[in-house]
Amino acid sequence: MTVESGQVTKVARSPLARRLVVAIVLFSSIITLVITAIQIRVDYEQELSDIDAEFEQIRHSSLHSVSQSVWVLDELQVRNQLKGLTKLSSIEFAAVNVEGKQRWAVGQQPDRDQVSARFPLTYQHRGETLEIGELVIIGTLDNVYHRLMDRVLFILFGNGLKTSLVALFSLFLFYHLLGRYILDLKQFADRFGEEQDLPLFSLNRKRSARHQPDELDSLAASINHMVKTLRNREDDLRVFATTVEQSPSSVLLTDADGNIVYVNPTFTEISGYTLDDVYGKKPAQLTAGLTADEVSEQIWETIRSGGVWAGELKSRSKSGTIYWESVKIGPVLDKNGEIIRYILVNEDITLRKSYEEQLLHQANYDGLTNLPNRLLAFDRIAQAMVTAQREKCHVVVMFLDLDRFKNVNDTLGHALGDELLVEAAKRLRSCIRVEDTVARLGGDEFLIILPGIQKTQNAELIARKVLQAMAAPFFLNGRELYITASIGITIYPEDSDSPEILLRNADVAMYQAKAQGSNSFCFFTQTMNNQARARLEIESELRHAQENRELELHFQPIVDARSGQIVAAEGLLRWNNPTLGRVSPDTFVPLAEDIGLILPIGDWVLRTACHTAMTWQQSGRTPVRVCVNASVRQFRNGNIVQTIASVLEESGLPAHCLEVEITEGLLLDDAPEIQEILNKLHRMGVRISIDDFGTGYSSLCYLKKFPFDVLKIDQSFVRDVINDPDDAALAAAIIHMAHQLKLEVVGEGVETTAQLHYLQDNGLDMVQGYLFSKPVTAEGFKRLLDQKKSHGSLSGVVKKTDSHTLTEH
DSSP: OHHHHHHHHHHHHSHHHHHHHHHHHHHHHHHHHHHHHHHHHHHHHHHHHHHHHHHHHHHHHTHHHHHHHHHTTOHHHHHHHHHHHHTSTTEEEEEEEETTEEEEEEEOOOSSSEEEEEEEEEEEETTEEEEEEEEEEEEESHHHHHHHHHHHHHHHHHHHHHHHHHHHHHHHHIIIIIIHHHHHHHHHHHHHTTOTTOOOOOOOOOOOTTOOOOHHHHHHHHHHHHHHHHHHHHHHHHHHHHHHHHOSSEEEEEETTSOEEEEOHHHHHHHOOOHHHHTTOOGGGGGTTTSOHHHHHHHHHHHHTTOOEEEEEEEEOTTSOEEEEEEEEEEEEOTTSOEEEEEEEEEEOHHHHHHHHHHHHHHHBOTTTOOBOHHHHHHHHHHHHHHHHHHTOEEEEEEEEETTHHHHHHHHOHHHHHHHHHHHHHHHHHTSOTTOEEEEEETTEEEEEEEEESOTHHHHHHHHHHHHHHHSOEEETTEEEOOOEEEEEEEETTTOSOHHHHHHHHHHHHHHHHHHOSSEEEEOOHHHHHHHHHHHHHHHHHTTTTTTTOEEEEEEEEEETTTOOEEEEEEEEEEEETTTEEEOHHHHHHHHHHHTTHHHHHHHHHHHHHHHHHHHHHTTOOOOEEEEEOOHHHHHTSOHHHHHHHHHHHHOOOGGGEEEEEOGGGGTTOOHHHHHHHHHHHHHTOEEEEEEETSSSOOHHHHHHSOOSEEEEOHHHHTTTTTOHHHHHHHHHHHHHHHHTTOEEEEOOOOSHHHHHHHHHTTOOEEOSTTTOOOBOHHHHHHHHHHHHHHSOSHHHHHHHTTOOSTTO
């Protein structure tokens, strides 16, 4: 009861309840007044109507008798009749006027609120109606007013009592039907802001089985829906707040004027500033002096127009450290689209910028010498050309290559070679001006760019200075090394206005300097350009030679020196181009090595040779070995063993019918993988020969260390065995040494019988040369094999040719 009465009191005191009661009272009062006014008006009209009725009654009932009394001049009777009239409730005064003058009167004439009537007095005399006077009756409305006032007071009192009862009853209904639930709702709202786990709002009222949901139920449902929505949004806000608080990015919030009102912990962690340090300050104050004014203006112009600005800016931490940030700034709008906040999300990208700078440096500078690389060198040349064109001067480009650097790498190791390159780079930098550039193109190739040269003769002076600096001894790891350089020089604008062509010109001139001998320089000439163009044309055609089926494989017989029988065939590559004609192997094979085409071409030669040899055997001819030259690149590519095994399986050629020829250049590195490859081939049954023995860095260690089957004496020794005792002695010594090592020996380039007889006399096993046959096509070699079958051997040919060569054939 206490709680209930307390709630009633609250309802009674509530402004809403008071407004309800006042509204009821006012409305009831207005209605009462209106109804009372209408009622009084009706009553007033009724009173007037009653007075009129009395007047009519007088007309009909008293007028005749009064006329009689006046006719006979019965004053007493007239007065009695007038008194009788004044006794009526509404009449105060009655009088009879004769000839316009008052003759008899009874009563007091009222001063105000009177009502009157005048009736003519007539008398029938001798058939004629005579007007003998006038009856005047005057009544008062005071009684009417008194009666109406009593009635008004009664009505007002009754309606007032009724209004009060209605108001109290309405207040009760308001509380019972609505007020108490409003109070419950208020209490729920008060508790909702304080209690997290508050249950949903429920109307505390009894419900019958026939209860239909009403507005309060709808209100309760709407409130509970709102509560759920608010809780979901609160959860979302909590998640958002947690996300912002734990975000790895700095988050700042400003007011509409750009003053900081919030920062997350990451901002404090990165910058060192707390919210107290920066509250009310502008974010720009943290980058003061680090952001250009035009950038700041662009930022504000973008975000004030409702856009989002993104970019990278420098900031300064509380300790003074400068760091990079990826910044995204955008406005926060209210429901009307007005800006109320700005939010800044910053990511510390200092480490990434550092990596980018490193990558940029790595992309433009050589990792070993820290010199500009090819990419940056081209840019420097282009810049120098623009300046030279404007200032009417020259640009000198020098292409420098270290002489015999490969020997240093091969003999002393790559580590020492790298140290040598670093020291060489230092010397080159010491020879030039600050505005000049020294770049490393790769390996032992350097580029020197000299911009702003007024006299081209100065290029020669600088070249000599560079050669002199490079010729001085290098002291590395306790070793004294000597190395020289070759320099090719080209000049802008005389030689070209293209950085690429200038570099190519300098490269061509450098190779010309090498051809002249080490430790020299050479200026580019048009002749060199023509040679370079020819090389480019050959290179372009060579790249399509295999797919256009321009390559051919010719075979030169290798003959047993005693019997004259053909025991092997060396496959020799030929190229017949529709544009260039027949191109010498000495021209295109080194080029194929340089541009990397030797691998597919070498595979084609190997496959073609094996298939051709197997075709000879399948046609019933005596099996002969086929010899194929293998390049250094094929061995260093790492899969030559698998390639040979695959080709042998594919063609069906026995492994002992294949002989792989290598040069001494392959063995200079003394790499373990080369020896392993040769051992694998040897175990497969493939024969291995060393070609052009005696022309390179010949070493007996090679013959002992590697599994060779055949040694081929270079034709430069065979050519002069008859005329030069030294060559004859060397050839005889090589044959004897090879036999001691259980190697077979082939003499290359045998063109005369005298050469053949000398070699035979010294025990040579096999010979090869124009004395027997020049290289021929596969069909031509088949005919040679057929001649062998018909004549028994080629020994007869040897006897017939005597000292003449077969080159004429």
